Amino acid sequence: ETGVTQSPTHLIKTRGQQVTLRCSSQSGHNTVSWYQQALGQGPQFIFQYYREEENGRGNFPPRFSGLQFPNYSSELNVNALELDDSALYLCASSSDRDPHTEAFFGQGTRLTVV
């Protein structure tokens, strides 16, 4: 186990709805990144949060947004869900003390949009 926990583990939503996914980072880690993994593909970077601010973003539309809280936990929000948003959403935590420290991933949230 990595110490990174995500909730919920599975979720089914209807197209057009909004969803919030949660991530608790590993103790001592102040940076959280979110990834989307479609079936059969590698994870794709959505964005990273550091000190409660977005610190970089991948090629995802603005309806993907996030938050980081003072305790370094994080949320991923997706508005106006589309069928193609169905994927495994992964959270990874790391520390800024060493830019090359490993990132620890959670088990992911499996989102199905119907």
Added chain:
Amino acid sequence: DAKTTQPPSMDCAEGRAANLPCNHSTISGNEYVYWYRQIHSQGPQYIIHGLKNNETNEMASLIITEDRKSSTLILPHATLRDTAVYYCIVRPTNDYKLSFGAGTTVTVRA
């Protein structure tokens, strides 16, 4: 970011060494080579990383060629639990994201 090329799949016999190749011919001087793996239905797991020297830890060894255009991840004694998708990633010093490709699906057979 430099692009990596990996074989889509490979088989390995249990107890034997597994050698996973990765080509990164456009790698820059400030880019590190990282390896992660993802066991089915789990999040990716860090294995090892290096810049230009060979590296070894309790999980694996990383051999980087002198010109840094390719590398090999070595699992010294593969077990059935090593069956996973293995990702080779090139990451610049000042970058925060991991750019995953399709990886290599490694199947360890008894």
